[in-house]
Amino acid sequence: MAxxxxxxxxxxxxxxxxxxxxxxxxxxxxxxxxGLAVVLVGEDPASQVYVRNKHRACGEVGFLSRVYTLPAxxxxxxLLALIAELNADREIHGILVQLPLPKHIxxxxxxxxIDPKKDVDAFHPQNVGGxxxxxxxxxxxxxAGVMELLAHYGIDPSGKSAVVVGRSNIxxxxxxxxxxxxxxTVTVCHSRTRDLAAVxxxxxxxxxxxxxxxxxxxxxxxxxxxxxxxxMNRLDDGKLCGxxxxxxxxxVASHITPVPGGVGPMTITMLLxxxxxxxxxxxxxxxx
Ligand code: GUN
Numbered sequence: 001m002a003x004x005x006x007x008x009x010x011x012x013x014x015x016x017x018x019x020x021x022x023x024x025x026x027x028x029x030x031x032x033x034x035g036l037a038v039v040l041v042g043e044d045p046a047s048q049v050y051v052r053n054k055h056r057a058c059g060e061v062g063f064l065s066r067v068y069t070l071p072a073x074x075x076x077x078x079l080l081a082l083i084a085e086l087n088a089d090r091e092i093h094g095i096l097v098q099l100p101l102p103k104h105i106x107x108x109x110x111x112x113x114i115d116p117k118k119d120v121d122a123f124h125p126q127n128v129g130g131x132x133x134x135x136x137x138x139x140x141x142x143x144a145g146v147m148e149l150l151a152h153y154g155i156d157p158s159g160k161s162a163v164v165v166g167r168s169n170i171x172x173x174x175x176x177x178x179x180x181x182x183x184x185t186v187t188v189c190h191s192r193t194r195d196l197a198a199v200x201x202x203x204x205x206x207x208x209x210x211x212x213x214x215x216x217x218x219x220x221x222x223x224x225x226x227x228x229x230x231x232m233n234r235l236d237d238g239k240l241c242g243x244x245x246x247x248x249x250x251x252v253a254s255h256i257t258p259v260p261g262g263v264g265p266m267t268i269t270m271l272l273x274x275x276x277x278x279x280x281x282x283x284x285x286x287x288x
Pocket of ligand 1: 096098099100121141142170
């Protein structure tokens with residue numbers, strides 16, 4: 001059976017086109033332009049690229065985008081003061097503080113300070129709790145992007161065995177919950193998992209988010225599995241590669257995401273979805 005390469009760029013472009021149309025209608029109807037504030041503290045080069053891409057994507061769908069670039073020496077109090085300002089700013093419907101933050105700033109205190117109604121990353125404990133109970137407005141962008149890709153390719157997780165490798169708060173844990181919500185039987189693997197290959201070989205759907213180049217090889221994958229690679233690693237030669245060894249997994253899988261061009265383009269797309277949703281909610285409840 002031929003393997004399908006999941007084209008994240010094409011799916012992202014289609015979803016962004018829909019967001020652009022909905023945004024135009026929303027602005028015409030309400031006079032409100034969805035607004036996203038992105039806060040970057042310090043000079044991490046990867047974060048600078050992500051923030052630039054987010055800013056550009058907002059412009060392309062007709063959002064207002066404000067980027068706040070603060071020096072690495074910014075104090076936690078200064079950052080919290082900016083967040084309080086943005087919480088009160090009626091032009092801003094989504095707030096995203098780019099992680100990681102410099103070591104002297106507590107990420108959890110900063111996340112807690114963001115108004116949950118503007119928390120388009122879905123990192124605030126109130127929104128995290130919503131994902132646990134299935135009652136949520138915002139879905140964390142990367143796991144949501146994975147679910148969108150599965151849906152687009154007609155892959156229904158119901159009744160399937162799904163294995164998530166990685167247990168981060170940003171990807172692994174919420175990914176497991178979203179797959180569970182779609183009625184998959186979910187296993188989460190991590191650095192202490194014994195005989196990882198024996199577990200990954202049980203997966204009908206395998207999602208890998210660990211940050212180790214090419215760690216999943218063809219012998220660790222069941223024939224016909226759907227393999228989703230969330231990894232983004234830079235090799236010594238400067239090339240990007242995922243956590244999945246594409247060349248050895250490709251002949252075994254029924255579907256596989258490439259890196260780049262798989263999950264990556266979906267992450268910002270889902271951020272745009274969350275921001276539009278936040279603006280729609282703010283328009284529906286103007287006094288909140
Ligand atoms: N750093 C890496 N991924 C993310 C993300 O999805 N959101 C934020 N805020 N920071 C990140």
